[in-house]
Amino acid sequence: MDKKGFGSSRAVSQACDGRGGRRRGRMLDQGMLRYVVLKYIGQQPRHGYDLIKILQEQSGEVYSPSPGMIYPMLSMLEDLGYVSVANEGSKKLYYLTSQGQDFLAQNQELAQAIENRLSALREQGAGRVRARLHALRDAVHERLPLAQGDPVLQERMATVLEKALVEIQAL
Structure with a gap:
């Protein structure tokens, strides 16, 4: 594991191509999920619920992270300085910071591999x-x-x- 608490690139790559790195019963662990969540927030500011829905859609309804997985991860990303938060009533809107943009740029390949894994789930038909x-x-x-x-x-x-x-x- 690297110094920021993210999985090594080798472990993430192995998990994305099905050779390991996944815990039983969990399609993506938080280490992998962080990369793609940062990518989606980088596309436009997002609420936690929006991220859950995007991940569901991207995977063809096969993968649906729980709020108990998404919200603590978003808090951790805020603590690391990768996202900032604006309150919108009772909701929080997450923005990618310049530090988060730099991190995402360094790990774009991993984020894309994880997004490809989600798309492959949709294409395998389990979503239907x-x-x-x-x-x-x-x-x-x-x-x-x-x-x-x-x-x-x-x-x-x-x-x-x-x-x-x-x-x-x-x-």
């Missing part, structure tokens, strides 16, 4: 499956109140969901 899963969940939540007091409708919904579950498990 996740989007269908979210649409199914939303449809169930919309219709569940209609099924209150209607055991026939409840049974039909349960049967459809059970059938989908069995078919997916059989893949």
Whole structure:
């Protein structure tokens, strides 16, 4: 790890090409995520929520960092002097500082490799499956109140969901 708490370029490169560096269950760790977050803030000032949405879109909904990952990282980037913050009511708007611009310029290749990794996730098609899963969940939540007091409708919904579950498990 380098003196600023960022992963070595070798570790980041390995993680981006799938040879290691990832913790189980986490697509990008904070060391890698910092580079691409700085890149997005450098394009235009951003709120933390905007960064989460951009990362979701970039990955085709496959990767979604939690607020518990994004906001502490943004605070750390502020402490390092890479971003500055302006309060907009209850929200914070993050700007890239000149020090952050210099750091990003030195690490542009890493930021691009991480962004390419996110794009590759989208292109692999897993985002389409996740989007269908979210649409199914939303449809169930919309219709569940209609099924209150209607055991026939409840049974039909349960049967459809059970059938989908069995078919997916059989893949």
